Amino acid sequence: MSTLDGPEHTPVPPPILNPAGGANQVRVRAYNERLVLSLVRLYGALSKADIARRSGLSAQTVSVIMRVLEKEGLLSRGEPVRGRVGQPSIPMHINPDAVYSFGLKMGRRSADLVLMDFVGRIRMQLHRTYAYPLPDEILAFVISGIRELEERLDDKQRCRIAGLGIAAPFELWNWAEEVGAPAGAMEVWREIDLQADIAxxxxxxVFMQNDATSACGAELVFGVGPSYPDFVYFFIGSFIGGGIVLNSAIFSGRTGTAGAIGPLPVRGKNGETKQLLEIASIFVLENMLRERGIDPEPLWYSADDWVDFGEPMEAWIQDSAKALAQAIVAAASILDFSAAVIDGGFPSWVRSRVVQATIDEAAKLDLQGVVMPEIIEGAVGAQARAIGGASLPIFARYLTDQNVLFKEVDHAERT
Amino acid sequence: MSTLDGPEHTPVPPPILNPAGGANQVRVRAYNERLVLSLVRLYGALSKADIARRSGLSAQTVSVIMRVLEKEGLLSRGEPVRGRVGQPSIPMHINPDAVYSFGLKMGRRSADLVLMDFVGRIRMQLHRTYAYPLPDEILAFVISGIRELEERLDDKQRCRIAGLGIAAPFELWNWAEEVGAPAGAMEVWREIDLQADIAxxxxxxVFMQNDATSACGAELVFGVGPSYPDFVYFFIGSFIGGGIVLNSAIFSGRTGTAGAIGPLPVRGKNGETKQLLEIASIFVLENMLRERGIDPEPLWYSADDWVDFGEPMEAWIQDSAKALAQAIVAAASILDFSAAVIDGGFPSWVRSRVVQATIDEAAKLDLQGVVMPEIIEGAVGAQARAIGGASLPIFARYLTDQNVLFKEVDHAERT
DNA sequence: AATTAATAATTCAATTGGATTTATTTATTG
DNA sequence: CAATAAATAAATCCAATTGAATTATTAATT
Structure with a gap:
């Protein structure tokens, strides 16, 4: 057989990848244990037989693994389920007190330190506001905060702390002006390696991740994630940020900035091109309030302290919704997200109004040929960033990213 | 420890996912074999020791696996490499004749049937043009074509055919008008299951996949893929289509339409909003030629039969480049692609001009805050769709999607 | 030129460890 | 009591690892 001269492939540079490593029994066991835990977490409670069916592992293997996990205290048994033929099944569920984790959210106006349990509930928290963040203050807040919270735990509980996850914005030194920090005050952040300093x-x-990505991760794990395999996520904080979920896993991209969405170009209300973050950020609302002589302080103290600020807030919601709708259409034109999730550092009644307004604005846009995602509210809320941070150590050690092992090739075959 | 009342998680619908299954030895071996083959393919030729280092597997394991693969004829040994201390290493490379695969590209103006070898070279091909596609004709072309090509193979070679992969457009029945098919002639496609009929x-x-996605897959495997872990891909055919590569794997999305990019809204030259496919598609060029009384037939007969059509073609390239540049900026605002790859059913000199024009147009846009990808030419060329189709059976059976096993969690940890 | 040391690729044999298979026990319904 | 299903125990299987041995080469020394 001779080579027909089809189109020649032009030469390309050498590969830059180190593909995934090989597999062996040790890793298989580690993986299967994480898989079992993740399945239990995802479904709330499952019997050994259920896990065997869902994982495709043999009953015996699952039995052994789950006995170990139970012995380690990670799983605990529920009430036997009777009423069906055969031996009653014993649903196993995650033991909420098996693992704790600290989450630090540091922002441009406030910081939160939370202690989260194994099922994602906040068990304790501390909060601090400031005009703008400074490394030393943040460091002091974390160190003393961790000490303070740990003192409220007994020895056994302290041993179960998996780590600390930090959720922080990108490049804090930019936007110093917008934040209202004195010139140069934020420059210190250029030299700081917060993760190393705290560690x-x-x-x-200690783990660290972009704050909006963290919030997105919290939504994936503890919020709407289980119902939507891929979504684009918006978190409206002092600045808006976002994240991307694909195949039920966070996609953070080559530079870690995938889904940053702040710089996304949108058309402002006067037809001018603006960046999304110049419209749909809380600092914009803050400025609008200040211009009208209204004290914006309640914005930062706690999400639940928001009051209805009236007309300026109404205008801000409208402007933001218009911009968000455009951003969602742009995203949907590239990838067929099943949902666009909106959350933020505000009370749920504000979130509802933002989402409804965005739905209304999206309907006004030209959607021909675009597969539009469902536009929905986040289910986690204002603390999503801290919760996402706190979940980093837990995921790194106990759970698995969905669908990464032996993923099926997704082209259908017929013979 | 009592539960502090943090923000309550609102209830969500039950999970819709069946996460990946469990792992066992059999799957581990299957995976490791694919991993070894994929590594060899990626790097061209590697010794057993090289594979051991790159895969993290022990030398012995790799030795056993590679001996099996050699015995099966999938790998063959090259010339020993001397000149360095120690026993000379024997580079193993993919045996190009170990596996063959058919690829069918069916389009709106022409169909191609190719026989591809294990290293992605086209070994034989058939081509047919038509005014518009009809199921019976396509079916006849494939059946007789496969018979014809198989007759040129000996028995041993015939046994090595892995399958047939079809690359076809979405929803052929839309756009009948643009194609110039008589009203209703394309409606038959609504009821047709081409994959099943051929199977x-x-x-x-028999495997099947969207045509642009297939082309994207060919680029990933045989083109620039090894140098760029994520890129957005454009294939300009009679209609433009595209694909998305993330983490060195095709991302086709929930509905399989991820990266379809045809309906992406862009601003036309008169400021009006148009869809990308209404500007940067070859059928547009066809119409421009026809309006000027130039015979467009050479567009379809073979990519290499294109001549310089002069002014109308120049105009088409300019318009297309403007639209492509906008599409690339939109894509880059959502995900931080490392490259935007442009290819199409045209000769490489046209591709070069389109790419250069797109680079120029992109430079004119407002790029503040956007991480712009490199804009580059595809390395595969006009037959990318057929090659991508043909690679489906091969990947399904012998190779692995990159990085799907035991993927590392990508949050850095410090202790 | 012959000899020896060092190095690296490869393979052989024995061991390890986790998943599966098969058989058994337990608890329930009808 | 029969049927059914969950859960477990013991035996078996299988692929990767470990550690030692073999082979082929270069580099240094006599």
């Missing part, structure tokens, strides 16, 4: 003063493993 | 008449496994 050197704390006895736990 | 029932052929003795090979």
């Amino acid at each position: 050197s003063r704390v006895s736990h493993p | 029932s008449r052929v003795s090979h496994p």
Whole structure:
């Protein structure tokens, strides 16, 4: 057989990838244990037989794994389910007190430190506001905060802390002006490696991730994630940010900025091109309030302290919704997201109004040929960033990213 | 420890996912074999020791696996490499004749049937043009074409055919008008299941995938893929289509339409909003030629039969480049692609001009805050769709999607 | 030129460890 | 009591690892 001269492939540079490593029994066991835990977490409670069916593992294997997990205290048994033929099944569920994790959200106006349990509930929290963040203050807040919260735990509980996850904005030194910080005050952040600094003063493993990505992760794991395999996520904080979920996993991209969506170009109300973050950010609302002589302080103290600020807030919601709708259409033109999820550092009644307004604005746009995602509210809420941060150590150690092992090739075959 | 009342998680619908299944030895071996083959394919030729280092598997394991693959004829040994201390290493490379695969590209103006070898080279091909496609004709072309090409193979070679992969457009029945088909002639396609029909008449496994996605897959595997872990891909055919590559794997999305990019809204030259496919498609050029009394037939006969059509073609390239540049900026605002790859059913000199024009147009846009991808030419060329189709059976059976096993969690940890 | 040391690729044999298979026990319904 | 299903125990299987041995080469020394 001779080579027909089809189109020649032009030469390309050498590969830049180190593909995934090989597999062996040890890793298989580790993976299967995480899989079992993740399945239980996802479904709330499952019997050994259920897990065997869902994982495709043999009953015996699952039995062994789950006995170990139970012995370690990660799983606990529920009430036997009777009423069906055969031996009653014993649903196993995650033991909420098996693992704790600290989450630090540091923002441009406030910081939160939370202690989260194994099922994603906040068990304790501390809050601090400031005009603008400074490394030393943040560091002091974390160190003393962790000490304070740990004092409320007994020895056994302290041993179960998996680590600390930090959720922080990108490039804090930009936007100093918008935040209202004195010129140069934010420049210190250029030189700071917060993760390393904190890690050197704390006895736990420390993880770090962009704040909006963290919020997105919280939504994936504890919010609407289980119902939507892929979505684009918006978190409206002092600045808006976002995240991307694909195949039920966070996609953070090559530079970690996938789904940053702040710089997305949108058309402003006067037809001018603006960046999304110049419209749909709380600092914009803050400025609008200040211009009208209204004290914006309640915006930062706690999401639940918001009051109805009347007309300026109404205008802000409208402007934001218009911009968000455009951003969602742009995103949907590239990828067929099943949902666009909107959440933010505000009370749920504000969130409802933002989402409804965005739905209304999206309907006004030209949607021909675009597969529009469902536009829905986030289910996690104002603390999503801290919760997402706190979930980093837990996921790194106990759970698995969905669908990464032996993923099926998704082209259908027929013979 | 009492539950602090943090923000309550609102209830969500039950999970819709069946996460990945469990792992066992059999799957581990299957995976490791695919991993070894994929590594060899990616790097061209690697010794057993090289594979051991790159895969993290022990030398012994790799030795056993590679001996099996060699015995099966999938790998063959090259010339020993001397000149360095120690026993000379024997580079193993993919045996191009180990596996063959058919690829069918069916389009709105022409169809191609190719026989591809294990390293992605086209070994034989058939081509047919038509005014518009009809199921019976396509079916006849495939059946007789496969018979014809198989007759040129000996028995041993015939046994090595892995299957047939079809690359076809979405919803052929839309756009009948633009194609110039008589009203209703394309409606038959609504009821047709081409994959099933062909599968029932052929003795090979049959796979099917969107045509632009297939082209994107060919680029990933045989083109620039190894150098760019994520890119957005445009294939300019009679209609423009595209694909998305993330983490060195095709992302086709929930509905399989991820990266369809045809309906992406762009601003036309008179400021009006148009869909990308209404500007940057070859059928547009066809119409421009026809309006000027130039015979457009050479567009369809073979990509290499294109001549310089002069002014109308120049105009088409300019318009297309403007639209493509906008599409790339929109895509880059959502995800941080490392590259935007442009290819099409035209000769490489046209591709070069389109790409250069797109680079120029992109530079004119407002790029503040957007991480712009490199805009580059596809390395595969006009037959990308057929090659991508043909690679479906091969990937399904012998190779692995990159990075799907034991993927590392990508949040850095410090202790 | 012959000899020896060092290095690296490869393979052989024994061991390890986790999943599966098969058989058994337990608890329930009808 | 029969049928059914969950859960477990013991035996078996299988692929990866470990550690030692073999082979082929270069580099240094006599």
